[in-house]
Amino acid sequence: MNRPFAFQSAASLVKHTGYSADNVRALLRGLQRVPGSSIFYHVHHALFRRHFTIGEFMNDFARWALTALGEEALAERLSAVDPLHCQSVREARNELVRVISEQLGASEYVAHVPSGKRFFFSQAQTFVFPTGRSAAGLREFGQEVQRVGVDTIFHHFVTAPLRLGRKDNDFSAWLRDELGEPDLAHQVAELSPYSYDLYRLRERIGDLVERRLH
Amino acid sequence: MPTPELIRSIDLDAYADVVGEEEIAEIRRLARSLTGARVQHVNSTAVGGGVAEILARLVPLMQQVGLDARWDVISGSPRYYAVTKAFHNALHGAEVELDAESFRIFDENTRQNLGIVDPDLDFAIIHDPQPVGLARARNPSKGKWIWRCHIDLSDADPRVWSFLRPQVERYDAAVFHLPDYAQQLSIPQLLIMPAIDPFSEKNLELPPEEIARVLERHGIDQKRPIVLQVSRFDRLKDPVGVIRAFQLARGWHDCQLVLAGGGADDDPEGERVLAEVREAAGSDPDVHILNLPPDAHREINALQRGATVIVQKSVREGFGLVVTEAMWKGKPVIGGAVGGIRRQIVQGTTGFLVHTVEGTAFRIRELLTNPGMAHRLGENARQYVRHNFLLPIYLKQWLLAMLAMRHGERGVTLLEE
Numbered sequence: 001m002n003r004p005f006a007f008q009s010a011a012s013l014v015k016h017t018g019y020s021a022d023n024v025r026a027l028l029r030g031l032q033r034v035p036g037s038s039i040f041y042h043v044h045h046a047l048f049r050r051h052f053t054i055g056e057f058m059n060d061f062a063r064w065a066l067t068a069l070g071e072e073a074l075a076e077r078l079s080a081v082d083p084l085h086c087q088s089v090r091e092a093r094n095e096l097v098r099v100i101s102e103q104l105g106a107s108e109y110v111a112h113v114p115s116g117k118r119f120f121f122s123q124a125q126t127f128v129f130p131t132g133r134s135a136a137g138l139r140e141f142g143q144e145v146q147r148v149g150v151d152t153i154f155h156h157f158v159t160a161p162l163r164l165g166r167k168d169n170d171f172s173a174w175l176r177d178e179l180g181e182p183d184l185a186h187q188v189a190e191l192s193p194y195s196y197d198l199y200r201l202r203e204r205i206g207d208l209v210e211r212r213l214h
Numbered sequence: 215m216p217t218p219e220l221i222r223s224i225d226l227d228a229y230a231d232v233v234g235e236e237e238i239a240e241i242r243r244l245a246r247s248l249t250g251a252r253v254q255h256v257n258s259t260a261v262g263g264g265v266a267e268i269l270a271r272l273v274p275l276m277q278q279v280g281l282d283a284r285w286d287v288i289s290g291s292p293r294y295y296a297v298t299k300a301f302h303n304a305l306h307g308a309e310v311e312l313d314a315e316s317f318r319i320f321d322e323n324t325r326q327n328l329g330i331v332d333p334d335l336d337f338a339i340i341h342d343p344q345p346v347g348l349a350r351a352r353n354p355s356k357g358k359w360i361w362r363c364h365i366d367l368s369d370a371d372p373r374v375w376s377f378l379r380p381q382v383e384r385y386d387a388a389v390f391h392l393p394d395y396a397q398q399l400s401i402p403q404l405l406i407m408p409a410i411d412p413f414s415e416k417n418l419e420l421p422p423e424e425i426a427r428v429l430e431r432h433g434i435d436q437k438r439p440i441v442l443q444v445s446r447f448d449r450l451k452d453p454v455g456v457i458r459a460f461q462l463a464r465g466w467h468d469c470q471l472v473l474a475g476g477g478a479d480d481d482p483e484g485e486r487v488l489a490e491v492r493e494a495a496g497s498d499p500d501v502h503i504l505n506l507p508p509d510a511h512r513e514i515n516a517l518q519r520g521a522t523v524i525v526q527k528s529v530r531e532g533f534g535l536v537v538t539e540a541m542w543k544g545k546p547v548i549g550g551a552v553g554g555i556r557r558q559i560v561q562g563t564t565g566f567l568v569h570t571v572e573g574t575a576f577r578i579r580e581l582l583t584n585p586g587m588a589h590r591l592g593e594n595a596r597q598y599v600r601h602n603f604l605l606p607i608y609l610k611q612w613l614l615a616m617l618a619m620r621h622g623e624r625g626v627t628l629l630e631e
Contacts, residue, residue, distance in 0.1 A: 011240070013404060115368075120394065125626075131239070149237055163626060
């Protein structure tokens with residue numbers, strides 16, 4: 001008997017960490033000291049705000065480097081840090097720290113931005129809760145995944161695997177382990193909320209299931 | 215509790231048409247963990263101003279999701295309100311005359327209102343500086359107290375803030391619109407951006423005939439593009455800069471400018487700014503300056519819906535809900551790159567951010583020349599507001615704030631069925 005997939009959702013409250021930066025060295029210091037939930041929030045901010053155009057899927061650190069510091073090369077390198085490639089927040093933090101440290105090198109002078117352009121480190125406090133929806137088989141899963149909110153998609157695709165330090169998203173893990181659908185699981189794992197957006201990602205998962213059923 | 219006619223009760227389920235059924239279902243699920251919680255909001259006015267407007271809508275929604283929510287208003291003498299007005303201006307960075315007597319009047323008024331808060335409540339949500347002192351009567355072992363600051367404290371007068379800060383630190387948490395407004399405080403600081411109600415007079419859909427009637431009444435040509443700024447006649451909104459930008463843009467594109475606002479009738483500064491605006495406009499028949507009453511919500515709504523491009527060229531701004539309103543109407547917005555406008559406009563995606571008159575003129579020209587681009591930005595803007603700045607999302611954020619108070623500082627909390 002398969003274990004049914006229980007759809008959960010997550011909602012986050014944003015908090016001020018007390019850390020801010022007005023230059024790249026202060027940004028580095030903040031990155032080294034803020035709680036992991038702050039790194040998580042800023043690398044995925046676009047998804048928290050449900051941005052819907054790919055052009056804005058840059059993490060907050062890269063965007064600040066570009067728009068406030070005018071450091072285009074740094075912005076490009078920071079935006080190349082793929083949060084979905086990192087299996088933990090620590091890994092993402094280390095990668096961001098490495099990029100900025102390399103950029104800083106031994107330079108003594110760093111440009112400061114005016115007070116209106118400071119970077120404020122925020123953090124997310126997340127609450128996970130059951131949606132009341134579940135699926136026992138593939139057909140039901142295909143129907144339910146189209147009905148859940150996009151926060152549910154974000155939770156199962158990004159937050160939960162990261163929290164549990166797992167490479168697979170929840171959907172792929174369930175499709176493979178419970179339904180014995182390794183190919184479909186792989187196809188779903190290849191999708192990315194950063195290539196589409198959460199709404200289209202939801203559609204794409206539904207389409208893949210639909211195709212498998214027919 | 216303010217009188218029932220002030221409370222705008224709209225069925226939460228009606229918002230499903232706007233934010234989606236699943237969003238409303240999730241809000242109800244989240245609220246289950248708080249069922250029956252006694253919540254009391256306190257502010258300083260039942261009518262007028264953004265805080266009363268949002269509470270009139272938020273409190274009934276809290277009740278609908280199972281909270282025992284109420285709203286109370288402190289009382290005060292005219293002298294007290296004169297002091298709080300001075301405090302308000304000082305917290306916004308203005309130079310004001312304050313003496314020991316001002317602080318005594320404030321304290322005395324707080325003392326007279328201490329009984330207003332229900333001692334058995336689960337959550338007290340106290341809005342803005344006027345009632346902040348009420349926390350002095352709290353029982354620290356009972357209920358959670360949250361101070362909600364609706365104003366920009368980034369340039370606050372140190373005398374006033376150092377007087378208020380110890381009172382704020384009696385709370386369990388403070389809530390600000392933006393991280394830029396957060397302060398050095400010993401308590402957690404939560405960030406909740408404000409929201410608009412899509413069903414309010416300011417934002418509800420209007421029939422095209424009504425929009426046409428409003429434009430006609432003000433002598434605005436409906437066949438030519440309309441550039442609009444809605445704001446008080448206040449230098450911080452730079453209405454003269456908007457006229458200069460319009461004059462530059464018109465060199466390339468035939469259009470009209472509408473400056474719609476109010477606040478000039480009972481405010482000497484507003485009168486002066488209005489006079490400057492009229493002087494800058496001269497006898498130009500394509501500049502329409504509309505000094506509207508404060509309750510002209512539907513008329514403003516019609517003007518926004520009739521506009522081709524909406525400008526909010528503020529040089530300082532708290533959050534800028536007028537930008538949110540314009541974005542919700544699917545309009546391309548050009549906003550000054552300050553305060554909350556920077557949080558709403560994603561450059562080139564949900565609108566344009568500008569720093570100068572010339573930049574504003576360039577973007578007006580660009581949008582009037584490229585209707586496709588204007589349409590795309592407007593559509594993105596509407597979606598962005600739908601997902602982030604509508605009343606049900608605001609309700610959800612408050613539920614999360616209360617849950618955070620209950621569950622403490624954990625990064626992730628699992629709420630059981």
